[in-house]
Amino acid sequence: MEMVASGAIGREDSRLAMIRRRLALSLRSPAPYLALLGFALFLGFWHLAVEVWQLPRFRAMPSLGAVVGDWISRDPIYGLSLFTPEYYAHIWASLRRVLLAFALATALGVPLGMAFGWSPAFRRYVFPLFEILRPIPALAWVPLAIVMFHGTESSVRFITFLPAFFATALNTMLGVSSIDESYLRAARCLGASRWQTFRHVVVPGAMPFIFTGLQISIGVAWFSLVAGEMLAGEFGLGYVIYTGYTLVTYPTIVIGMVTLGLVGYVSSAIIRLVGRRLMQWHARNLGIEG
Amino acid sequence: MSQTLVELRQVSKFYRDGIGIKQVVRDCTLDIERGKLTVVIGPSGCGKSTLTRLIAGFERPTSGTLMSEGRPITGPHKDRLVLFQESALFPWMTTEQNVLYGPAARGEATPQAMQLAGSLIDRVGLTAFRRKYPTQLSGGMQRRAELARALVNNPKLMILDEPFRGLDAMTKSLMQEYFSGLFQEMQATVLFVTTDIDEAIFLADRLIIMTNAPTRVRKVINVDIPHPRKLADIVENDSANDVKIRALSILHEEAMRSFGGSAKASADFVQAYAARIGRTDSMTPGNPAP
Ligand SMILES: Nc1ncnc2c1ncn2[C@@H]1O[C@H](COP(=O)(O)OP(=O)(O)OP(=O)(O)O)[C@@H](O)[C@H]1O
Ligand SMILES: [Mg+2]
Numbered sequence: 001m002e003m004v005a006s007g008a009i010g011r012e013d014s015r016l017a018m019i020r021r022r023l024a025l026s027l028r029s030p031a032p033y034l035a036l037l038g039f040a041l042f043l044g045f046w047h048l049a050v051e052v053w054q055l056p057r058f059r060a061m062p063s064l065g066a067v068v069g070d071w072i073s074r075d076p077i078y079g080l081s082l083f084t085p086e087y088y089a090h091i092w093a094s095l096r097r098v099l100l101a102f103a104l105a106t107a108l109g110v111p112l113g114m115a116f117g118w119s120p121a122f123r124r125y126v127f128p129l130f131e132i133l134r135p136i137p138a139l140a141w142v143p144l145a146i147v148m149f150h151g152t153e154s155s156v157r158f159i160t161f162l163p164a165f166f167a168t169a170l171n172t173m174l175g176v177s178s179i180d181e182s183y184l185r186a187a188r189c190l191g192a193s194r195w196q197t198f199r200h201v202v203v204p205g206a207m208p209f210i211f212t213g214l215q216i217s218i219g220v221a222w223f224s225l226v227a228g229e230m231l232a233g234e235f236g237l238g239y240v241i242y243t244g245y246t247l248v249t250y251p252t253i254v255i256g257m258v259t260l261g262l263v264g265y266v267s268s269a270i271i272r273l274v275g276r277r278l279m280q281w282h283a284r285n286l287g288i289e290g
Numbered sequence: 291m292s293q294t295l296v297e298l299r300q301v302s303k304f305y306r307d308g309i310g311i312k313q314v315v316r317d318c319t320l321d322i323e324r325g326k327l328t329v330v331i332g333p334s335g336c337g338k339s340t341l342t343r344l345i346a347g348f349e350r351p352t353s354g355t356l357m358s359e360g361r362p363i364t365g366p367h368k369d370r371l372v373l374f375q376e377s378a379l380f381p382w383m384t385t386e387q388n389v390l391y392g393p394a395a396r397g398e399a400t401p402q403a404m405q406l407a408g409s410l411i412d413r414v415g416l417t418a419f420r421r422k423y424p425t426q427l428s429g430g431m432q433r434r435a436e437l438a439r440a441l442v443n444n445p446k447l448m449i450l451d452e453p454f455r456g457l458d459a460m461t462k463s464l465m466q467e468y469f470s471g472l473f474q475e476m477q478a479t480v481l482f483v484t485t486d487i488d489e490a491i492f493l494a495d496r497l498i499i500m501t502n503a504p505t506r507v508r509k510v511i512n513v514d515i516p517h518p519r520k521l522a523d524i525v526e527n528d529s530a531n532d533v534k535i536r537a538l539s540i541l542h543e544e545a546m547r548s549f550g551g552s553a554k555a556s557a558d559f560v561q562a563y564a565a566r567i568g569r570t571d572s573m574t575p576g577n578p579a580p
Contacts, residue, residue, distance in 0.1 A: 190396075
């Protein structure tokens with residue numbers, strides 16, 4: 001009954017009430033509690049397995065207490081915590097690389113995918129080559145990248161960029177070719193030029209696929225970034241993890257991993273949000289169906 | 291001004307299919323008269339949609355000529371707009387943006403055009419849905435929005451290819467009465483394609499019955515039932531039932547031909563059907579005889 005009442009207010013009182021209502025609704029649904037429970041179980045198992053039961057493979061692992069203790073300490077034993085500037089310097093180094101690579105991958109991948117989808121002739125020339133290069137794992141490029149760019153920074157960026165670029169281009173192409181012929185026909189019938197058809201039909205029609213591509217793109221960017229930083233970095237979260245291993249400061253490894261998880265999650269959540277903003281017609285579409 | 295808007299002379303269309311060449315339209319000659327609602331009816335798969343694509347200008351005939359106002363049809367034009375079997379509203383535009391798309395694309399979005407768009411949206415009963423996206427509209431609303439999007443361009447000919455296929459029986463009969471009234475009022479020239487004999491007779495000024503594939507005109511029947519028509523009255527109307535029996539006997543012959551049946555079976559069918567019509571008092575419009 002309360003829900004009905006707050007629904008009525010939400011309509012009159014716009015934004016704030018709507019946010020409050022959504023919050024109330026989500027607290028009423030079991031989802032957040034289940035998620036919390038999942039976290040609690042995982043952390044509980046970690047703690048017990050390492051410190052209490054001392055299970056065979058877990059004995060040498062850093063304990064929950066050691067990791068969290070160091071992470072929130074003003075004076076961390078292993079040198080990295082929420083209170084040390086180096087922590088943020090590493091995050092920033094990784095983030096900068098990912099954002100640069102992602103931006104370049106988007107700037108080049110979207111137009112290339114559009115061209116693939118829009119022009120069959122162009123596709124016939126370039127796509128086979130693209131399809132051979134695409135499955136080569138980013139890591140396989142590391143040696144050549146180092147030779148090509150002479151320095152580590154550019155080569156790390158390059159291998160971060162490469163798979164992101166392929167994912168974006170491929171999904172954009174799928175998006176363009178997924179557009180129903182009848183939309184193109186309707187546009188033509190109503191007097192749209194080729195360029196207008198491209199702008200008003202092809203671009204928005206491919207948008208859902210493009211955003212799926214961008215989600216994949218940022219995911220693979222983080223993936224290959226860390227691999228690159230482990231091999232050739234001087235900064236960044238991949239570097240933190242790798243030096244944690246070589247210097248036997250195990251809690252640092254876990255701090256690096258958890259941080260990666262959080263930053264990665266936030267970056268793809270932002271893309272999802274931007275996508276939803278740009279494609280309100282699509283979000284609503286899903287909302288009605290879901 | 292000549293009475294005939296569009297004329298087809300000896301039009302044939304062949305398609306290349308898997309094994310060889312297939313003729314879909316054969317020596318088809320027909321006229322579409324100004325200000326009349328011409329219904330084309332024919333067995334499923336006979337080539338009706340092919341005919342509409344030829345008239346709209348999306349495809350060229352293999353032989354024969356198609357003329358609109360005495361000039362050959364060379365491509366799609368806003369003077370001949372089509373509502374295809376499948377909805378082609380742009381999902382990323384609101385109802386209003388969809389309706390205005392034609393004028394906007396041609397750079398003709400003048401205040402008058404906007405006003406016309408507004409009044410057409412009112413006229414098709416979508417005033418409250420101006421700012422909604424197509425997926426937020428029901429099937430019947432989508433059809434009406436699409437109709438408004440076509441009508442705003444003042445087409446000389448509206449082509450509707452089974453526009454009510456897939457709507458539920460109730461919505462379908464509402465839409466039939468609605469369209470009949472609207473076109474009558476606008477004195478529009480309409481080519482309406484259907485496989486439903488009741489729909490055909492209810493809407494038609496002229497009924498064109500097509501043969502099986504390869505299709506051509508089998509018979510033209512003028513339907514002189516005064517407007518405005520009501521679905522409920524048509525069932526009891528003698529001249530409507532007369533047209534229906536004549537049309538059905540021809541359609542049945544065509545259907546039997548494709549199944550390799552005899553003319554005798556066809557005659558029996560029509561006789562049985564005529565006997566049924568004798569007892570029309572118990573028939574309701576939503577529930578026509580088989
Ligand atoms: N582009 C094409 N290439 C090859 N064959 C085609 C093509 N378009 C239509 N056909 C064939 O032509 C025939 C007639 O098709 P069409 O869609 O015009 O029939 P229809 O009368 O509209 O059918 P329906 O009642 O199912 O809508 C079909 O056998 C179809 O397979
Ligand atoms: Mg058809």
